[in-house]
Amino acid sequence: MSDDGDERGFFSERPLAPDPVAKKTEKPHYLGHRDRLRTRFREAGPAALSDYELLELLLFRSIPRADTKGLAKALINRFGSFAEVLGAPEHLLREVKGIGDSVAVDLKAVAAAGARMARGAIAQRAVLGSWAQVIEYCRAAMAFEPREQFRILFLDKKNVLIADEVQQSGTVDHTPVYPREVMRRALELSATAIILVHNHPSGDPTPSRADIEMTKTIIETGRPLGVIVHDHIIVGKNGHASLKGMQKI
Template structure:
């Protein structure tokens, strides 16, 4: 009898796991196939063929490797509006979106800094007034989601080409001091013949205001 019990224990101990359990262990997360397909689309057609949320997904693949990033990307765009505004948002506001922690928020700000430099490069050396949409995108990404009002000046030469981009003043949540004497003084120092004056409104939704002025 003891021998039979020993054999029975050995039999059950050596039985393989049920097929259903092995299949479950080998099953891959559903989002992995989606990631591969999205990468293939980007490789074949480039970023212009993808929606904002899809580009944001591609970016989040690296930052959040073990999760479905599609809901996170859509939540970011719902909260902030556009891809440019997502990247322009402060880290503390990014972290208010479910799925975005401190490290992911910091990585997004690194991408934002690179994107801002790229956007500035796209308007540098060109006639700014003929690239108005690019100027709007650049300013929106640079300052739309700042917590305080900023007064920014784009200094242009006689061909309306960008000479310098400077934040002249930083104020409170609803006010920024502007000193015309300082604005003109700086324009003369740079030999600027035209200015684009920009300031943001830290409201909900946030916005920016732009005006064009000519110096003599």
């Protein structure tokens, strides 16, 4: 066999070596998707993105070198909505494949930032004059909690927020409430009015008979002390209920 034949055979059988320059310049497929999603967010605003797409934007920072679309969809499928993902307990977030400690903490940090922003909307201003912001804050803070919480907004004589405190935490369907303790704390803070808030983890904010009766007891306890109960708000994933608005108190 001639040298030319050997040479031709050699070149025909040997695989081509990868081009190191091409390998370095080739970008993962998900980078283009990220760029397009960011552009749509900037140009069309958050309303143009679905829940899972908005969640993808958050996950880009936590997971910089992987496709996050599937993970975002898995989180929505597990918890139901963008808000419910952020409201989910950290240990349940970690049960979703692909969510480690750092990603779970990042998501909870975003949730905390949202609640802090909502609280800022009612701080240092007359609460009764910004009722929509009060409801928004209460929902951000409590609507997706897995257990019942009893919260009190303490107000001064101008109905400006003095303090916002969780008084009790309970089970999935019950929280103990002690009217004397509520009023003791109101007097300690020199509050002249309060707004009661608690959540229903079931999602349905409809007040129970026990909710109504306990509210009436707190109202009667505060009356001789000069502490007014403006309302009792119940929040859940499916909305909110105002006992005063429903004429239950």
